[in-house]
Amino acid sequence: AKVRHFKWEVEYMYGAPDCQEHVVMGINGQFPGPTIRAKAGDTIVVDLTNKLHTEGVVIHWHGIRQLGTPWADGTASISQCAINPGETFEYRFKVDRPGTYFYHGHYGMQRSAGLYGSLIVDMADGEKEPFHYDAEFNLLLSDWWHKSVHEQEVGLSSNPFRWIGEPQSLLINGRGQYNCSLAAKFSNSSISQCKFEGYEKCAPQVLKVRPNKTYRLRIASTTALASLNLAIEGHKMVVVEADGNHVQPSAVNDLDIYSGESYSVLLKTDQNPYKNYWVSIGVRGRDPKTNQALTLLSYSATPASKLPTTQPPVTPRWDDYNHSKAFTKSIYALMGSPQPPKTYDRRIILLNTQNRLNGFVKWAINNVSLVLPSTPYLGSIKFGLNNAFDRKTPPDNYDSSYDIMKPATNQNTTQGSGVYTITLNTTVDVILQNANALAKDVSEIHPWHLHGHDFWVLGYGEGKFKNGDEKTFNLKNPPLRNTAVIFPFGWTALRFVADNPGVWAFHCHIEPHLHMGMGVIFAQGAHRVGQIPKEALACGLTGNKQNVDA
Ligand SMILES: O=C1O[C@H]([C@@H](O)CO)C(O)=C1O
Numbered sequence: 001a002k003v004r005h006f007k008w009e010v011e012y013m014y015g016a017p018d019c020q021e022h023v024v025m026g027i028n029g030q031f032p033g034p035t036i037r038a039k040a041g042d043t044i045v046v047d048l049t050n051k052l053h054t055e056g057v058v059i060h061w062h063g064i065r066q067l068g069t070p071w072a073d074g075t076a077s078i079s080q081c082a083i084n085p086g087e088t089f090e091y092r093f094k095v096d097r098p099g100t101y102f103y104h105g106h107y108g109m110q111r112s113a114g115l116y117g118s119l120i121v122d123m124a125d126g127e128k129e130p131f132h133y134d135a136e137f138n139l140l141l142s143d144w145w146h147k148s149v150h151e152q153e154v155g156l157s158s159n160p161f162r163w164i165g166e167p168q169s170l171l172i173n174g175r176g177q178y179n180c181s182l183a184a185k186f187s188n189s190s191i192s193q194c195k196f197e198g199y200e201k202c203a204p205q206v207l208k209v210r211p212n213k214t215y216r217l218r219i220a221s222t223t224a225l226a227s228l229n230l231a232i233e234g235h236k237m238v239v240v241e242a243d244g245n246h247v248q249p250s251a252v253n254d255l256d257i258y259s260g261e262s263y264s265v266l267l268k269t270d271q272n273p274y275k276n277y278w279v280s281i282g283v284r285g286r287d288p289k290t291n292q293a294l295t296l297l298s299y300s301a302t303p304a305s306k307l308p309t310t311q312p313p314v315t316p317r318w319d320d321y322n323h324s325k326a327f328t329k330s331i332y333a334l335m336g337s338p339q340p341p342k343t344y345d346r347r348i349i350l351l352n353t354q355n356r357l358n359g360f361v362k363w364a365i366n367n368v369s370l371v372l373p374s375t376p377y378l379g380s381i382k383f384g385l386n387n388a389f390d391r392k393t394p395p396d397n398y399d400s401s402y403d404i405m406k407p408a409t410n411q412n413t414t415q416g417s418g419v420y421t422i423t424l425n426t427t428v429d430v431i432l433q434n435a436n437a438l439a440k441d442v443s444e445i446h447p448w449h450l451h452g453h454d455f456w457v458l459g460y461g462e463g464k465f466k467n468g469d470e471k472t473f474n475l476k477n478p479p480l481r482n483t484a485v486i487f488p489f490g491w492t493a494l495r496f497v498a499d500n501p502g503v504w505a506f507h508c509h510i511e512p513h514l515h516m517g518m519g520v521i522f523a524q525g526a527h528r529v530g531q532i533p534k535e536a537l538a539c540g541l542t543g544n545k546q547n548v549d550a
Pocket residue numbers: 163437444513
């Protein structure tokens with residue numbers, strides 16, 4: 001195993017992710033940030049220098065469990081203090097498990113501003129994946145707004161509320177086309193045909209393949225909002241990995257991917273090599289206003305400039321939830337994967353609602369909308385600083401008379417920074433319960449992401465979760481994941497073992513929703529957390545060295 005060192009500087013810079021120039025967040029002058037490539041068992045060391053002039057920064061390593069290093073999870077106010085302008089923070093952590101991961105900002109809405117990149121962990125030397133492939137491509141998917149994140153954030157925090165709306169563009173590896181389309185002639189709008197020489201920063205990254213080979217596509221979504229569907233004209237894909245875990249191979253024509261998720265699929269280049277094929281990404285789950293992102297699968301026998309003469313794959317209708325559910329429920333753990341404990345010690349039911357607070361629009365969980373404290377929980381809990389956050393523990397359930405199918409009779413919510421304290425090494429079931437939002441007959445998709453752990457996804461159901469529904473749980477081969485979606489008016493059941501001392505966020509991965517309070521905090525075994533580097537806690541009530549050394 002190796003120690004892999006990186007020196008990174010984060011700054012705002014000009015970019016043109018979708019061919020229109022705007023300010024983006026870059027790392028070492030790159031957007032998206034550099035790809036980290038490592039082997040299972042390696043230690044990653046990133047010296048992150050904040051070159052922003054007026055704001056802090058942190059980076060979260062999404063899908064890396066941070067076993068024994070909870071202070072390196074990169075969540076502002078939770079695992080560490082935001083790194084101040086001019087300062088450098090050392091992230092040092094082990095990547096213990098192979099898989100397709102990514103990293104992103106976790107302070108304010110910096111992920112929406114473009115602070116993200118890929119993190120790929122290969123099998124350790126001498127170990128083999130349970131499938132074969134000849135070569136691979138890495139597709140990091142995101143969405144992009146022309147309004148700055150600062151303006152987006154002010155809109156969300158204003159009364160009257162100003163929603164960010166749908167993205168202007170979808171990006172594949174940071175590249176999209178706002179003012180032209182590669183498939184203009186198939187579009188019924190007046191959008192013009194893209195003409196690229198190939199060197200342009202918004203030119204699509206063409207997937208150049210040779211015939212009769214097997215390619216692994218590593219697909220990860222770090223969208224701020226959009227749920228996506230990816231399809232490759234004329235080709236099936238075989239899903240083999242989800243969120244860093246091997247899954248039972250299953251062939252699909254297209255796949256749905258929600259923010260925070262990753263998949264690997266195998267693609268056989270077994271089609272006519274004298275043609276090129278569209279790769280398309282389109283919006284699902286919200287009424288789309290955004291063009292598909294397109295690129296090409298280009299066979300070596302055909303120049304990449306030769307566009308297909310066919311229409312790109314049609315993204316399934318945004319509200320065809322049966323299509324989404326069929327795909328999501330078809331993901332099972334590969335035989336031989338770790339199985340969940342047969343029973344749980346504690347069940348936490350989390351009701352997701354959209355609310356108002358003095359006229360401001362919020363999202364709340366069991367009627368608490370999360371606000372983060374100024375002292376990171378990891379330090380305040382370890383050192384028993386009782387004034388650092390709300391002592392009131394949020395509830396494990398919601399009022400059984402609440403009608404999840406209708407707008408709330410009382411739309412008001414409360415705000416809080418309380419935490420769920422979980423006994424170390426116990427098994428926790430979380431039932432995520434969706435509900436009607438503020439508007440009648442509206443319930444939205446929310447992908448929930450857990451830090452510090454994987455969970456087993458035991459099942460999905462319609463309507464309100466009720467006693468007896470646990471009989472439908474899949475305890476045989478549920479997939480292990482770190483992100484799971486709740487469908488409109490439905491529930492999703494998760495099980496995890498609280499075996500990683502630390503303080504961990506569990507939240508909706510839609511950036512504006514987290515900003516509006518859609519998350520909870522799980523604390524476990526904080527007394528068992530080792531020596532926290534003092535740079536992680538140099539703010540708030542842990543800012544004075546006495547406490548940190550206590
Ligand atoms: O949080 C959200 O706010 C808007 C809408 O509910 C109110 O404008 C929307 O679509 C969200 O997902």
